[in-house]
Amino acid sequence: xxxxxxxxxxVLPLGDAAAYVEFSDSLDLEVNDAVQRLAAAVHVRALPWIxxxxxxxxxxxxxxxxxxxxxxxxxxxxxxxxxxxxxKQGLPDTEAVGRALEVPICYDPxxxxxxxxxAARLKLAPEEVARRHAAVEYRVLMMGFSPGLPYLGGLxxxxxxxxxxTPRATVPAGSVAIANLQAVVYPYAxxxxxxxxxxxxxxxxxxxxxxxxxxxxxxRVRFRPVPRAEFERxxxxxxxxx
Amino acid sequence: MSLRILRPGLLTTVQDRGRHGLQHLGIVPCGAMDGxxxxxxxxxxGNSAGEATxxxxxxxxxxxxxxxxxxxxxxxxxDARADGHALxxxxxxxxxxxxxxxVRRALRGARAYLALAGGIALDEVLGSRSTYLPxxxxxxxxxxxxxxxxxPLAPDAARISTERYARLARGATxxxxxxxxxxxxxxxxxxxxxxxVVHAMEGRHFGRFQPTSQRVLFDAVWRVSPDSNxxxxxxxxxxxxxxxxxxxxxxxxxxxxxQVPADGVPIALLADHQTxxxxxxxxxxxxxxxxxxxxxxxxxxxxxxxCTLEDALALRREAGKRLQAALRAVAWEYGR
Numbered sequence: 001x002x003x004x005x006x007x008x009x010x011v012l013p014l015g016d017a018a019a020y021v022e023f024s025d026s027l028d029l030e031v032n033d034a035v036q037r038l039a040a041a042v043h044v045r046a047l048p049w050i051x052x053x054x055x056x057x058x059x060x061x062x063x064x065x066x067x068x069x070x071x072x073x074x075x076x077x078x079x080x081x082x083x084x085x086x087x088k089q090g091l092p093d094t095e096a097v098g099r100a101l102e103v104p105i106c107y108d109p110x111x112x113x114x115x116x117x118x119a120a121r122l123k124l125a126p127e128e129v130a131r132r133h134a135a136v137e138y139r140v141l142m143m144g145f146s147p148g149l150p151y152l153g154g155l156x157x158x159x160x161x162x163x164x165x166t167p168r169a170t171v172p173a174g175s176v177a178i179a180n181l182q183a184v185v186y187p188y189a190x191x192x193x194x195x196x197x198x199x200x201x202x203x204x205x206x207x208x209x210x211x212x213x214x215x216x217x218x219x220r221v222r223f224r225p226v227p228r229a230e231f232e233r234x235x236x237x238x239x240x241x242x
Numbered sequence: 243m244s245l246r247i248l249r250p251g252l253l254t255t256v257q258d259r260g261r262h263g264l265q266h267l268g269i270v271p272c273g274a275m276d277g278x279x280x281x282x283x284x285x286x287x288g289n290s291a292g293e294a295t296x297x298x299x300x301x302x303x304x305x306x307x308x309x310x311x312x313x314x315x316x317x318x319x320x321d322a323r324a325d326g327h328a329l330x331x332x333x334x335x336x337x338x339x340x341x342x343x344x345v346r347r348a349l350r351g352a353r354a355y356l357a358l359a360g361g362i363a364l365d366e367v368l369g370s371r372s373t374y375l376p377x378x379x380x381x382x383x384x385x386x387x388x389x390x391x392x393x394p395l396a397p398d399a400a401r402i403s404t405e406r407y408a409r410l411a412r413g414a415t416x417x418x419x420x421x422x423x424x425x426x427x428x429x430x431x432x433x434x435x436x437x438x439v440v441h442a443m444e445g446r447h448f449g450r451f452q453p454t455s456q457r458v459l460f461d462a463v464w465r466v467s468p469d470s471n472x473x474x475x476x477x478x479x480x481x482x483x484x485x486x487x488x489x490x491x492x493x494x495x496x497x498x499x500x501q502v503p504a505d506g507v508p509i510a511l512l513a514d515h516q517t518x519x520x521x522x523x524x525x526x527x528x529x530x531x532x533x534x535x536x537x538x539x540x541x542x543x544x545x546x547x548x549c550t551l552e553d554a555l556a557l558r559r560e561a562g563k564r565l566q567a568a569l570r571a572v573a574w575e576y577g578r
Contacts (some may be wrong), residue, residue, distance in 0.1 A: 012446065015526035016554035018496045019444070019574040027489055039266070052265040054494045056518055061494030063265065066529065066558065076551070143268035144492060144518030147377050151492070188377065207367050207379035 005034035007087060008059065011080035017066050019079040024058040027046070027181070027237045029153050032141045035060050036098065037091035037220035042082065044092075049075065056142045059149070098140065098218025102183075103200050105134065105176055105223040106231035111199035113175070118195050128177065128224060132156045133197055138183060138221040142212070148187035148205025150215035155181050159197075167193030174200045176223070185215065201234035206242055243399040244308050245358065247391040251345065255512075256362055256381035256393075258294040261370035264401040265517040271497070272372035272380065274470060275356035275513045275536035276353050278431045278565055283357035285572040286314035286334045286427055288406040293361030294371035296387075296551050298354045300539050302345025303387060305356075309339035310534040311395070312359035312403035317426075318351025318432055318537055327418040332429055336421040339400070352539035359403040360396030374514060376473065409463035409576050425575065431533040431560075437463050437543035440531045443551055445500060445523035447490060455482040459508075459524060460548045466541045467507075472514040475535070479542075481506035484526060494551030498527035500546075514535060528554035530561040 005023060007048035014020040021038070024031040030056075033075065041053035049071040051163035064075050072078040107130035109116050119126040155178055164177045168191060173179065175186045177194030184194055187205035200223075204214045215221070226234065257280065264275025274280035280290055283295050293371035296303075307313075312377060314334050315322055322329040322345045324337050345354070364371050373381025375528065382391060394403060398444075407414070415425040449458060458480045467476035482502045495501065499511045505512050510527060511519075512535075526550060527535065538544060551558070 009255045013263065013526070013551050014446075014499050015496045015529060016443070016558060017529045018494075020494060027491060045376055054265045054517060056492065056494050058491050059493065059495070061265075063262075063496060065262070067562075083517065137417075138496065142492065142518060143266060144494075145268065145516055147269045147374075149268050190376075206375070207377070211267075212264075212368060214270070217266055 004028070005031055008083060011076065013076055013085055014061055018061055018063040019076050020059055020061050021079075022059040026151070027057055031058060031095055032139070032153060034091065037094065038083065038086055039217065040090075040092050040097045042084040045082070047082070050079075057146070074134070084119065098216060098220060101215070101219050101221045102224050103202060103214075103221055104226045104231070104234055105197045105200050106197040106228055107224050108119040108228045108231070110153065111231070113196040115197050118197065121161065123157065129159060129197065132159055133224050134223045135179070140215050140217050140221065141182070143217055144149050146187055147207070148185065148213040148215065149234055150185055150219070150221075152183040152221060155183050157181065161195055163193045164173065164195060167191050169195065172199065174204060176200060187213075199231070201226075201231045201238060203238045203242060209242065243396040243397060245311075245395055246306040247303060247387045247389060247393065248342065249304035250387045250389055250391070252301040253297060253299040254303045254387040255297050255373040255375070256294050256364060257372045257468050258370055259292060260366050260372055260513070261374070261380070264368060265494070269368065270514055270517060272370065272374045272375055273513050276317050276354060276355070276431050276533040279353070280355045280426050280560070282332065282430070282572070283314045283316035283541065284285055284356040285569050286316065287312045287357045287359040288330070288409075288576055289357055289359065289361055293352065293357070294364070294468070295358075295362075296356040298356060299496055300348050300352055302348075302354065304342060304344045307339060307341045307343070309400035310336060311399060312336050312406050313343075314357045315345075315354050316427065317354040317428075319349045320354050321349060322344040324420060325421050327419070330417065330422050330426070332388060332426040333423050334407065334410060336403060348406050349538065351537040353536060355543050358395055358399065359406055360399040363394040363396050376514065382481055385486040406576070412573055420510060427572055428570065431553040431566055432537050433534060436538075437545045438534055438538065439545045439547050440535050441528040441554060441557060442498075442500065442525040442550040442556055443485070443528070443545050443549060446493075447522035448521055448524055450484050450486070451502075451524055452485045453484050453514045454481075455524075458482070460546055464544050465557070466538045466540050466542045466544070470540055472512060474509040474511045474515060475530050475538070477508045477510060490520060490522050492518050495519045495523070496526070498529055498532050499523050500525040500527060510535065528542040529559035530554065533549060
């Protein structure tokens with residue numbers, strides 16, 4: 001383990017009912033990998049007074065159950081001790097954290113709303129943008145913004161573009177979009193300012209399904225390109241399953 | 243058994259103690275904005291702490307009870323009438339079947355909680371009955387109540403109601419034709435005067451703000467903007483500016499986080515807050531003071547008083563003791 005992930009920069013108060021275990025204030029995939037593995041190590045201990053373990057891009061939050069009888073008198077210090085202990089005992093391997101997911105994606109320009117524009121900007125054929133987008137393995141670095149919305153790291157740097165100047169009022173559910181070195185998948189129709197390069201037929205989030213979210217932090221994700229007809233068939237199958 | 247909604251009010255939703263343990267999936271905690279008033283309301287009708295209540299906001303609903311129901315209205319002071327009789331606050335009231343309860347305007351505070359004996363018989367979604375409006379799940383079809391809705395109550399709610407009221411016989415009384423009790427629970431969160439004082443610790447990015455911004459945060463009188471909601475309160479006042487403009491990495495947020503978007507208007511995150519955010523955090527409001535903050539309606543004013551983590555923990559202990567004492571007093575009336 002390199003120095004930057006051997007121990008956190010600090011275990012800091014996040015209000016009076018949570019701690020933030022900070023490793024880095026910039027995005028670094030190696031750091032995030034350590035964050036995911038530490039989150040798994042803390043989670044597996046299932047301490048009753050820690051209600052949420054939330055891995056994020058450069059650190060993780062531990063939210064305390066402040067009404068729990070097992071809550072220590074000094075939870076922040078106890079959280080720091082716990083982190084220390086997990087790091088000393090060694091973290092689980094990357095492969096043991098999260099799942100390997102294969103997610104169908106359709107790059108049909110009718111669904112990939114910005115693909116043509118992006119390809120023109122990058123001076124590439126749309127097929128080449130799609131190929132590069134699907135060629136790599138992504139990692140769920142963090143979930144946030146909306147229930148079930150994954151931030152995926154690992155985008156091919158040749159596809160990196162900034163966020164759009166004007167966000168869309170509504171991005172269709174299942175849209176896969178990119179900005180800078182990340183990708184997201186929109187769980188349902190919400191506003192968004194990222195560049196839409198494809199769409200998955202899968203239901204990304206359904207509160208009444210177990211598990212509710214298609215993605216979880218630490219998952220390793222590969223996109224599998226599917227033609228429009230298969231997209232429609234898979235979409236229909238998802239609809240009838242819910 | 244059920245409760246018919248004749249008029250929905252401004253924003254009436256089903257809420258409980260919230261949906262916890264799922265923030266790693268981006269799932270927001272939700273729950274009652276004023277958890278203290280919500281807990282008292284449940285206790286007053288003899289419910290367990292986990293039952294859902296109706297969160298009533300600024301302008302209340304009109305409801306019709308199908309059968310006898312033991313109810314309690316806690317939190318903000320509303321003009322509330324049961325078949326024309328003023329409904330006493332902070333106490334259990336046994337209303338008869340057919341009674342119409344009209345909750346009008348909030349006179350003091352912003353949110354009241356109506357608890358019903360036996361609770362609200364909606365299915366839990368992801369471990370909670372709380373309504374999460376942005377993603378439309380939980381509560382009644384994931385939305386605010388509408389006119390014509392029929393809210394399911396426990397099948398034996400009428401029997402539970404009369405049995406529980408009978409246990410209160412020692413303190414029972416009739417007032418204006420309403421069956422209630424001679425005692426009441428304390429109001430713990432509704433402000434007597436404004437600006438209210440809310441304690442806050444320096445946030446993670448406090449040091450990145452201009453010295454004047456750091457100072458005015460704790461000096462200014464802040465006003466809750468009209469575009470505030472269950473996700474957060476936008477606080478109108480002086481504009482807060484970073485010493486050097488720059489982006490920060492998205493990080494987890496929590497209840498009470500005060501973040502400052504590029505427009506310089508701080509937002510205090512409340513029950514429906516997003517689990518992560520990419521704006522600098524200038525402050526963290528003490529969790530103990532969040533229920534009182536939630537009782538400010540748009541236009542309400544507050545002072546932010548600087549405190550340490552130790553102060554915030556002490557405030558939480560004191561608030562916890564006050565609530566526990568009130569809950570014990572109610573339990574004693576029920577003969578527990």
